[in-house]
Amino acid sequence: MLEAARALEHNRIGAVVVQDRGRVVGIVTARDLALRALGRGLDATSTKIADVMTPSPVTLPPSAQSSEAIRLMQDRNIRRIPLVENERVVGMVTLDDLLLDEAAPLEQLAAVVHSQIGEGGPILSDRLPARRRSLARAEATLERLVKQVQDEAGLEHADQARTALEIVAASLVRRLTVDEAKDFIAQLPSLLHASLRALPPGPDRSVTRETIEAELVSNLGIDRAHAAPVLAGVARTIARSISPGEVEQVRGQLPKDLQSVLTEPAPPPPGA
Structure with missing residues (x-):
């Protein structure tokens, strides 16, 4: 084990591959040595690499x-x-x-x-500080939008808000032409881009307000009466997160029942 630790230190690497007669039999990382050896109080001079390595690595x-x-x-x-x-x-x-x-x-x-x-x-x-900061900013941007969706749509849990955002955003993308979809996606949080770009090219005229509400009911576990205010809340949040010009471009390609949902005032909650 001491030999592996010295190899990590000398070569300034995070892991060494363990081989037996030319065949890969394990991998040892700095974390393995810290947790499996030092953390257990093992003697570095007498402990075998096989005792701390991860065997048969992929x-x-x-x-x-x-x-x-x-x-x-x-x-x-x-x-x-x-x-x-x-x-x-x-x-x-x-x-x-x-x-x-x-x-x-x-x-x-x-x-x-x-x-x-x-x-x-x-x-x-x-x-990697710049890359880590970029990733952290992307996650924070999405989390803020999800929180806004949660508040605007009156959803109890953040995971519901994330799902609702993904459903509505994907439905809008599917209704748009390829070029307009690209412009719309570009203004949404970057962590949503890959899944939205993977959607089939539109416009898909089978997507309607009714189909979106049905998908919200199915995926969020809400009743039909709550689907309309949830859709409206998510759509308003999306509209506020993109430029006014893009809102108009998107609305121009939507059917009338979906055009209104991007700007209409919040409906009263069911039973109000």
Whole structure:
């Protein structure tokens, strides 16, 4: 184990791959040494690497796409993946690499970070302050909009507000032409961009106020009477978050029942 610690320190790296006769059998990270060795009071001079390493680590070939690395990091709760070719280690892809290279949309990288919070979170390089700040700003922007939706739509939980925002935003995007959808999406929080851009090109005239309200009822667990004020609250919040000119451009491509929802006053709550 002491040899692994010295290798980490000497090479200024966060992990070493353990091999046996050329075959990858494990991986040891600085965090492994801290938690599994020092945290348990093990003797660094006598403890074997096998006692603290993660055995049989997931690997990828050098030809793998960054999307595959991101998926594995999120699914396996890891942040380093050895690259193996012909049973020989040829490199290592890390979360730091993906962040520095901007190899994926912010929301995908954020998902990797969030999946690891329970395990102490990723140990990010000191080279990443700008990227971390960018990600933090993107998350804060979305959280503010979700809170506004929650207040405006009268929803009890933030996750309901997030779902309602995603449903209404996606429905509006589907009603727009491709070019107008791009302009609309560009003014929404960046963490929503990937999912909205992945929608089929519009305009999809099957999307109506009625279908949106039905989707809200189905996904939020609310009754039909509450769907209209929720839709109106979300739509008003979206309208306030984009430019007046963009509001008019979007309204111009919507049917009349959806045009009004972007600007209409808040309806009284059911039973009022």
